[in-house]
Amino acid sequence: MSDCIFCKIVKKEIPADIVFENEAMLAFKDIRPQAPVHLLLIPKQHVQSLEHVTEQDGVLLQQMLLTLPNLAKDNGLQEGFRTVLNTGPGGGQEVDHIHFHLIGDVRHISNN
Ligand code: 5GP
Ligand code: ZN
Numbered sequence: 001m002s003d004c005i006f007c008k009i010v011k012k013e014i015p016a017d018i019v020f021e022n023e024a025m026l027a028f029k030d031i032r033p034q035a036p037v038h039l040l041l042i043p044k045q046h047v048q049s050l051e052h053v054t055e056q057d058g059v060l061l062q063q064m065l066l067t068l069p070n071l072a073k074d075n076g077l078q079e080g081f082r083t084v085l086n087t088g089p090g091g092g093q094e095v096d097h098i099h100f101h102l103i104g105d106v107r108h109i110s111n112n
Helices: 005-010 055-074
Strands: 018-021 025-029 037-043 082-084 100-104
Touching: 005 025, 005 037, 018 055, 025 055, 037 055, 055 100
Parallel strands: none
Antiparallel strands: 018 025, 025 037, 037 100, 082 100
């Protein structure tokens, strides 16, 4: 997707504070962090949202889920973390490239 901002981050066409990368996925700091640690984990391939995932994406999703706890630990979240996956406009999804938010420590956010 040529006009997708997260695809541009994957292609290094726009800068991002990347904290993890392998052949299938990328994690970088959210530009508007809601907590001391706020990362976004995305697949390198463009998938619009959870509603657009197919069975062929199953292994990729599994890899992403298994990566989240390691990312959390590597970024200093020793006592757990919050994972958020917004889907579609009704779910508050602003960027149409599927991404997990990894947020912590939510005890440092008011109203949590
Ligand atoms: P959504 O609402 O789609 O679940 O979340 C999109 C997230 O992407 C938001 O938290 C927003 O701050 C973040 N974001 C949007 N544009 C950029 C960008 O260009 N760079 C980075 N690092 N984060 C972005
Ligand atoms: Zn994309």
